[in-house]
Amino acid sequence: MNIKKIVWTLLVLILPFLAAEAQVKISYEVSFKEPQAHYAVVKMDLSGLSKTYIDVKMPVWAPGSYLIREFSKSVEGFTASAGKTPLKVEKLKKNTWRIYSGKEKAIKINYSVYAFEVSIRTPFVDASHAFLSPTGIFMYPDDQLALGSTVKIVPFKGWDKVSTGLEPVAGRLFTYTAKNFDILYDSPIEVGNQDVFEFMAAGVKHEVAMYGGGNYNAEQLKADMPKIVEQITAMYGENPNRHYTFIVHNLSKGSGGLEHLNSTVLGVARDSYGTEAGYNGFLGLVAHEYHHLWNVKRLRPVALGPFDYENENYTTDLWIAEGFTSYYKNKFMLRAGYVTPDEFAGALISSVAGILNTPGAKIESAAASSFDAWIKYYRPTENSNNSTISYYSKGEVIGLLLDLEILHATKGSKSLDDVMKAMYLQCKTTGKGYTDAEFKAKAESISGIDLSGFWAKYVNGVTPVEYAKYFGFAGIKVQDENAGNNTPYLGTATKEINGHVVITAVSRDSGAWTDGLNVGDEVISVDGVSAEPALERMSAVLDKKVGDAITFKVKRDFLDKEIKVTLKANPNVKLVPSVDSSITEDQRMVLKSWMGLK
Template sequence: MADISYRIELAQPHTHYFDITLTVPAPAAVQELSLPSWIPGSYLLREFARHLSGMKASQGSRDVAVEQLDKSRWQVRCSGRQALVVRYRVYAFDSSVRTAFLDAQRGFFNGTSLCLRVHGREQASHGIEFGVLPAGWQIASAMPNPAPGSYLAADYDELLDHPFELGQFWQGSFEAGGATHAVVVSGAWPGFDGERLLRDAQKICAAQIEFWHGPAAKRVEALPFGRYVFLLNCVDEGYGGLEHRASTALIAPRRNLPRLGQAETSDGYVQLLGLISHEYFHTWNVKRMKPAEFMRLDYAQENYTELLWFFEGFTSYYDDLMLVRSGLIDETRYLKLLAATVSGVLATPGRMVQSLAQASFDAWTKYYRPDENTPNATISYYGKGALLALALDLSLRSGSGGAGPVSSLDALMRGLWQQSQGGGIDESQIMALLADLGGPELSREAAHWVHGTGDLPLPFLLERFGVQWSSDKPTLAQRLGLRVSESAVAGVQIKQVLADSLAQQAGLSPGDELLACNGWRLRRLEDALLSLAPQQLKLRLLIARDQRVLELSLDLPALSAASKVAGAAVLLSPADKAAVRVTALRRAWLAA
């Protein structure tokens, strides 16, 4: 039986309220309570307490006053050691993986949204018990389940690290590495091919378990979990995931699910498999091995680190790489996915402004709060972090780091895992092991890549592996330095203007509506090229800004075969005539 217990009621799910009863045996004379302000893995203060209301407390038959101390803390002055009972409600209508949701069809929550922290009792066991659920509803979670409807966590940290899915959902399971893996899918269409999803997820999990722990015949350490749960919520539009110690919460478009009778692998399904791969890799890389600063989390305020380029960026490198290594996609498709990451980073002027270390530290104020100037001032530690991992992997594999032997990023990751024993690491440990594997020069260069703002030498490195680098024909938006939205009703709306671009020089601004070009009405930006007479390169743009109609013009440089346009998509493909050694290097990298 748990020391601290929460009873969760869903009496009227259509109102979107969870009703919670917290019971604290033998409370302190002045018992402090609080709700986390953020959830680990999502680096933004979300102020979950804003959805909490109606808090009341009692001891036996006597009501006890509750005093609010700040935005997320309360205190109760107790009389004697009789159990303190606190009742409150939480509004839940956010379908993301980070918070809580409840309606007549489905429920979901993270403990950070529902479960008050009992100060001074964090190390005690914490239990969750559910009241009567709607007819036909089930419960899914990786939290230990000693009795039907009852769940038990060893302490408050563990309580927060097990999300719950409630409702009528599809579920299946498979074995990988000696552990049971459950897959729960909510909101799927009737034609969803669950067996295929299980088979493909099993391949990903088996490949990653072998990556971290070696083949089963040589495995000397136990997996960090005995049971793992994928909680997938399928929606019309939405994408993302959040890692936990023995589970992950995922959200994806239901059209991305595999369908019965369809053998092809759609781009949407590859995206879903990449999401599964990414969050599962986090089981080791951030949930166990983590920034030293995260060894003891403060749920009330920001927890800073400069290492998200490693824990998120390197995970982003391995997510799609594990798909090709497990045989779910071929190398051509993998290089297409990799090229999309390269293109996204090179199309972001902020990569020349913000380093990876700075991007990691600023996640709390910049990454999760994007605006119209974000691409000019910041870089994604996911995207560029993945390319840093690629650069290091190719350098290690080709022996370009100096005196060190030919190695791999795989060896670096496994070495850090062994050194940390699933605990905290810092940048000095990463760089020291990198020097051992690839030489001091590579370690120094890596530090420069992390703390500098220059581009990575990817064309040169990829050429060593027989990967050809080329550029696609740029769109007009790329030539102008614009990011726009288009619709037949609203026309062309400017969302972002990239720094030092033609559009910025011409005076275009975010929020402008492009009405016409050279006297022709615009519904699509690309149609502006159709308004040009032969040899004409001047664009006379009619725009609407804050109810005013303005005319701006710019000269579009001629586009030749040798032109290089910032933001133009990069294409990667296996070279037609790669040397035998180069081909072997590429196969070793992708098959590892």
């Protein structure tokens, strides 16, 4: 048999199988029979089956939140049937159910999800509304993530609204479609009686769904949110969506957001809109999450899509994905006119100080922080501040430094904006994410300089930030007011718990660290004086000098101990900016370009 005949024979054998697989159809129905008990009821219909069994799986994490959350732990009552005939179900592992369908071409799957965790990342159902975070609700057939699906929402009685970025099915109320599971899992759904308003910006229709009330002014938001949208769109030259949905959960307390392909979920304190700081905080959150439309969802590290929903998806580049987004939040707020140039510079100087004052910044690099997000960032301990650094905060500072580096090298003609736009277009053209090396190469190409040293210091290393050098590029003097002060420093954080002063953190290499005060110690007295909640500000500490010893009486595991601590000098910086009176023309050009000044 020649090669052509072999190929033809193989095609004849394979094509019927491929055709059968291509005919698989999936539909879901989600209802809420007992919302007060926090349950979502899911019906999953599969048709066009060709094998004698099918495995269905529940994701273990939600993209954008890098932690294995084990969503299958909340699944109850999993059953399958063909018509009225029950089918055998076997659970293979924590998130996988095998259904023995025999010769059946169509089956029905039923299960419930307990949803009572208040979070932008997890499903939540109660008598007032339902928030469906899709990775915690919808299962998928094994190895068939490319399949499309339809989702029908059946609101509980008295609920009359559904808000989502999914595409609606014409003529079918509260029914939506997704081309594949990456889209379905990237499209949260809000169900209830949320306050909904709309605005147009960058040629795109935006829906805002407000749950939980609050002191917001919808008309003001309809005027201000578009300015953020327009500024971000202008930087990239295009908006990738036809419509966009903001789902806002206004609770007694809360902050944070989670990005999605054409939507976001925001957590906000419901009474925070009434102050300038609170309102600008909301707009800054909008700027951060909306920027993710580009940076993360499309301009993305190569590991972040297509996704593996069963395992960790490792990348060393979250300092770009999240940190640069944090940095640009400041720039977009400046460009939209919500903060002044002084406030812009001041916020970034505070961010630099925050890094310098975090002991973990000397231990963990930005790349390592990104890679270990799965085991560290979302699982902080009492020692995290000593051993880790946030890829958000370190990445924000790296974004600042790289922006100023490029502006300085090009005399203000190019900036990090140009790198971000070029990388977005590269990802759009290639259809895949970037590597760290590709991002570095693009920054070098645009800046015209070798950035190997920069990467070694700030991305892969733990070199302290050279703040005077970088702010100096823009003619801004930044000095450390604490330099040379030799102020005594204990190195503890404390909290009053049921009338007792308890140590909650001990800073690396401080006197408390070296001489053995522990987290969890109840402090009884300091040099014979009864302990006060603000331990560091007690006169028994403040009146001492570096090198003085202080006697602490503590209770540890119900045993009394006496510990002598020798005070060391305060290692923390206090950065204060000033304008360089001898600013050069090159510095002025960098400053004007950086801040968008005329």
